[in-house]
Amino acid sequence: MSVGSGQADLYGVPFSGLPKYPMSNNDDYKPTTRLVHGPSHSAKWDFSHHVTPPLSSSTTYRLDSAERGARGFTEFGQYVRDDGETPVYIYDRLDEPTRSILEGELCDAEGGECCVTFASGMAAIAASMSSILALGDEIVTHPVVYGCTHSLFTNWYPKFGFPVHYHNLNDIEGLAQVVSDKTRVLFMESPANPTLELIDLGALRAFADKVNERRPDDRKLLIYVDNTFATPFCQRPIALGADVVLHSLTKNIGGFGTEIGGAVIAPKSMLSTLLLYRKDFGAILSSKSAWAIMVYGLPTLPLRLKRQQYTANIVAPWLEKFDGIVQVTYPGLDSFPQRDLAHKQLRDFDNDFAPGNMIYFTVNDDVIDAKGLLNYVAENAYSVTLAVSLGHTKTLIESPANMTHSSYTDGSAASSTGIRLSIGLESPGDIQRDLEAAISAARRNTQPA
Ligand SMILES: Cc1ncc(COP(=O)(O)O)c(C=O)c1O
Numbered sequence: 001m002s003v004g005s006g007q008a009d010l011y012g013v014p015f016s017g018l019p020k021y022p023m024s025n026n027d028d029y030k031p032t033t034r035l036v037h038g039p040s041h042s043a044k045w046d047f048s049h050h051v052t053p054p055l056s057s058s059t060t061y062r063l064d065s066a067e068r069g070a071r072g073f074t075e076f077g078q079y080v081r082d083d084g085e086t087p088v089y090i091y092d093r094l095d096e097p098t099r100s101i102l103e104g105e106l107c108d109a110e111g112g113e114c115c116v117t118f119a120s121g122m123a124a125i126a127a128s129m130s131s132i133l134a135l136g137d138e139i140v141t142h143p144v145v146y147g148c149t150h151s152l153f154t155n156w157y158p159k160f161g162f163p164v165h166y167h168n169l170n171d172i173e174g175l176a177q178v179v180s181d182k183t184r185v186l187f188m189e190s191p192a193n194p195t196l197e198l199i200d201l202g203a204l205r206a207f208a209d210k211v212n213e214r215r216p217d218d219r220k221l222l223i224y225v226d227n228t229f230a231t232p233f234c235q236r237p238i239a240l241g242a243d244v245v246l247h248s249l250t251k252n253i254g255g256f257g258t259e260i261g262g263a264v265i266a267p268k269s270m271l272s273t274l275l276l277y278r279k280d281f282g283a284i285l286s287s288k289s290a291w292a293i294m295v296y297g298l299p300t301l302p303l304r305l306k307r308q309q310y311t312a313n314i315v316a317p318w319l320e321k322f323d324g325i326v327q328v329t330y331p332g333l334d335s336f337p338q339r340d341l342a343h344k345q346l347r348d349f350d351n352d353f354a355p356g357n358m359i360y361f362t363v364n365d366d367v368i369d370a371k372g373l374l375n376y377v378a379e380n381a382y383s384v385t386l387a388v389s390l391g392h393t394k395t396l397i398e399s400p401a402n403m404t405h406s407s408y409t410d411g412s413a414a415s416s417t418g419i420r421l422s423i424g425l426e427s428p429g430d431i432q433r434d435l436e437a438a439i440s441a442a443r444r445n446t447q448p449a
Helices: 031-037 066-075 097-110 121-130 147-160 172-178 201-212 268-281 287-320 339-345 370-380 428-442
Strands: 114-118 138-141 164-166 183-189 222-226 244-248 262-266 325-329 358-363 384-386 395-398 418-422
Touching: 031 097, 031 287, 097 114, 097 262, 097 287, 114 121, 114 268, 121 147, 121 222, 121 244, 121 262, 121 268, 138 147, 147 164, 147 183, 172 201, 201 222, 262 268, 287 325, 287 358, 287 428, 370 384, 370 395, 370 418, 370 428, 384 428
Parallel strands: 138 164, 138 183, 183 222, 222 244, 384 395
Antiparallel strands: 114 262, 244 262, 325 358, 358 418, 395 418
């Protein structure tokens, strides 16, 4: 896709050829800078003229010979990304440049070997599993995960012949009893949605390495971490021990609440299978969404997260002081049950502690009416919005037990009085003002009659 290259003459000035840029990101630059500039020297496009990456919007690609068309199909899924060669693009569902430039950026941000994007976070999770599992292969998951992931594991995978076991992945001793030769994947979110529980990834890596000593390469036990809450800004799971990182790009990475997308960052050995799976199951990320995520989302990720984290660090301890709020969970609080692990794993690009923008709190229903609090927000608040999703410019509040995690029909993921708060970019005092009004309005009248 060499736009502009090979031209003999520009405005009468002899054209000496476009400069040859280095292929991948320059490791000498900080990740924050690389998120702004991206792999703008990718073989996926000629960036010699564009400052903002171009948005390619073509369902199909001109083939200059029948041989080139045949080569594109033969090579699809076999090429190593960003190896310096521009791939032969054939058809959008197979591969296309805007999406693949974003994939290069995500791969770099997570420190992975390859990245394949999908139409949503759920499509990415499903593809990362279904593309490697064979009939009878098993998954062990941490019990608390996003509601639709839980639904995938309970409603679909057992039916497809992939049994799923639930086990606390911080209980390594017990895990040895659950993992069998058939287990291919240990799945978790860390921090978990919505409780913010962390998994000790170093301990899990040591466990998996031991299991893998007696396994062939194509049957290794793989550690999958959904890093949607933390984002690569707050945590790089691969450096901590994960094999595969998953993202809902819809959340913090997209950041503005305008695009749905997902990504799998994986070892190079999984690249062709993921690409072939995506080609055949078809859940591609549209180039328009990829472009918005790349141009708006990624460059502003550190800025947004830092600001949201600043506000979360004000709001979380402030919430702790309210009578009737029984527990506030935020990795930045001294009261956070896994404080040491949080300080070890949640580190930003400058190695500063990065507890993120998510707060989870529970209220005592005898003192504060949780539903009333949310309804008050819905009807009266300006700076806090009753809505699912997270990692938005706007502060979003919801009830996981009744909404995002309602697939847990036994209520085991979240308390019925639990409230998830995703901090946005508003002024901290305004968020406090709206929350305080909602808490006061929802306070039950406990005065004796
Ligand atoms: C942790 C986590 N993973 C995955 C998803 C699914 O993402 P999407 O809505 O983009 O499919 C979500 C959605 O809320 C999530 O919170």
